[in-house]
Amino acid sequence: MRIDTFYKTESEISYTNRIFQEIYFQKSISKQEISKLLQLSLPTVGQSLKELYTLGIIQKNGYFESTGGRKAEVISVASKAKVAIGVSLLREFITITALDLYGQPIKEKICYISFERSDAYYRAFGKAVNQFIDELKYPDNAILGIGLAVQGLVSQDGQTIISGDLLGYTGTDRSVFQNNIRLPCRLFHDTEVAAYAELWEFPDIQNAVYIALNQNLGGALIVGRQVFHGDGVNSCIIEHMRLIPGGRKCYCGQYGCLDGYCSINSLESDAGMDVNTFFEKLKHSDSHCQEVFDRFLNYLALAINNIRMVIDCEFILAGFLQPYLTQEHLQMLAKKVSSVASFKNMTFSFRRGVHGPNAAARGAALVLISNYIYGL
Known part of the structure; x- marks a missing residue:
């Protein structure tokens, strides 16, 4: 299934749906504004509003300030109706x-x-x-x-x-x-x-690589604000990129996959402790944890640089590990990516996801x- 932000063509959208979308994205709007913005007659708008009120998914929220005539009613979505x-x-x-x-x-x-x-x-x-x-x-x-x-x-x-x-x-x-x-x-x-959850929060993103730093690694490619699948359903499975030929055995049966080096499971295994304890000790400059984390970031930097050679876009670092990552950690990672980059003038950027483990x-x-x- 395509997970689209927009999946209907203009001709398929009914007047009622167009009006609901306008109310939804404007947050608060008047009947007159809807008529003007969508170039629909007031009776047509009124009929659709009646349908939406009957469904219980829009509501009246008082009145706008008067501009000289009768005050217009404020219409908004009843956000908790569904x-x-x-x-x-x-x-x-x-x-x-x-x-x-x-x-x-x-x-x-x-x-x-x-x-x-x-x-x-x-x-x-x-x-x-x-x-x-x-x-x-x-x-x-x-x-x-x-x-x-x-x-x-x-x-x-x-x-x-x-x-x-x-x-x-x-x-x-x-x-x-x-x-x-x-x-x-x-x-x-x-x-x-x-x-998709991160796309919802960042309306400015058009193209990006999403990296889910979970117990097991995951990835998704975003192109034109849609999750890109390629010709099948196998696009951007970065966890199975071969990072170290002949390296650690992966659950897929192969050896040296990225998941074995840049997942929470691999971090906990290398550190010999759970992720909460690890970052608490890292915060207090524990030398063992610093060494493990430095190696973790080195592997992640290699992977990001390899991806950048194919796809020039920003990266979203998210998942269960996201709440632990500080701005200092991202700066360390950026330096490591720059140090392994083939072309020093290539620009790149990271942003942290906002939903974490949820x-x-x-x-x-x-x-x-x-x-x-x-x-x-």
Whole structure:
């Protein structure tokens, strides 16, 4: 599936949808402004507004200041009238989030359920998600659906995990989850929707490489504000770029993949401690941690430079490691990238993601919200 910011052509969008989008992006607007901006008659605008009021997704918020005549009513989106749920499925736990129509978190929860490919797990998974739905206290028809972010490549129709070696669930069908959840769900590749979550926050980004510094590394390529898949669904799987030929064995079966050197798992293994302890000691200038982190950044710099030789764009550093990365760390990384660059005059930039460990769950929900906004 393409995860688009815009996925309908102008001819396919109804007047009501165009008006809803205008209200959504303007945040507050009058009936007269809508008529002027969209070049629609006031009766046409009025009829569409009536439909939107009936749906309960817009509201009146007082009046604008008078410009000499009758005060115009302020119209805005009822942001909490609809919610979308995103679920990120990891080996040891799941993260569940509910977002309003502007992508603001309403409720988030972590449930510690260890993954196994069994009916018992899918029942426990469904029970946790259904309980979360109950706790929201929203009617089912106000929930836009459930996006399941999984660690693996997903078919374009969102029905099947076509490559899931990390958790051993290649070939798993959406139905094993759907049979235990009372609301419609679909599958997404976690790194792709995590990248989408960052796009949502950064409207200025057009092209970028998204690097998810999680327990296992992930990546996504953003081109023209869309996650790029290439001719199949295998684009920008940077975790399996060969960094050290004959190096550490990767879960994919090969040796020397980037995941073995630039993931949280590799950092914890090299340091001999968990990531929280590691960064606490690093903050206090522990020599062992400094050495491990310096080597970690060296590997990451090599990978970034290799990617830059093919794609000239900025990099988003995100994922579970993002909250630990300081501006000083980014400056260190930038110097290391410059030191291995073939062309010293090449410019590049980093920015930190904002969603941290919640990016995948939020991104899965945001795709559903985007589909609703543009498909009303």
